[in-house]
Amino acid sequence: MSRRAPGPTGPHTFRAVVIVVVAVAVTVGLLTQLRAGRPSGVAGTTGVSGSAASTTTTVAPSTTTTTAAPRPPSQVRLQVLNGLLTGTLSSQWSAKLHTQQGYITLAPDNTTAQDPTSAIYVIKSGYEAEAAALAKTVGLPASAIVDTVPSSAPIPGIDLQEADLVLVIGQSLASQA
Incomplete structure (x- = not known):
């Protein structure tokens, strides 16, 4: 066995x-x-x-960044200012952006001091995407967007209260009016 x-x-x-x-x-x-x-x-x-x-x-979670779509121009209050202080640049650009793009344009005005640099100022927080869309529309680089308005900005006080964005027409946009 x-x-x-x-x-x-x-x-x-x-x-x-x-x-x-x-x-x-x-x-x-x-x-x-x-x-x-x-x-x-x-x-x-x-x-x-x-x-x-x-x-x-x-597994570690992935990081996803989403960017909200900008508001349509018909929901953006835009102040156009003539930085060169000569001619009717702000009136021409206001009419153009209102009729062709649908922006709510406030009464055209001049800057408080001569400013030959075209710029877009974000007046109301949360309008950064709209500023980028406006820059693309008018042909300005993203570097022309100022998202923190300095106290030295040549913008009339009333415009700081009413506008979402301020477009300063400087030398680079003068010829495109």
Whole structure:
């Protein structure tokens, strides 16, 4: 009669098999998500009820930045100021931006001091996207947008109270009126 060596039975063997099965399931699940092109930030938890084995896998969440669409020109109060202090540049640009683009243009005016640099001032917080859209419309670079109005800005006080944006017509826009 030959004796058999003890077989792999018992609670330790069962736990080892459960741990291996759980590890394989988690690995297959993660590989399937990666191959499917799922975004990062997917977290999964796999566990076997009644066992000591439990695996938790967490992937760092992705960072998403959204930019709100600008308000339409018909919802933007625009003050156009003539920075050159000669001619009717503010009147011409106000009419053009109102009739062609639909901006709510306030009464055209001059700056409080000569300012040959064309600029867009964001008067009301939250109108940065509208300033960028206006810059594109009139052909100014993004660097022409001033989002914090300095106290030295040549803008009449009343315009600071009524306008969402102020467009100063300087030398670069004078010829396009």
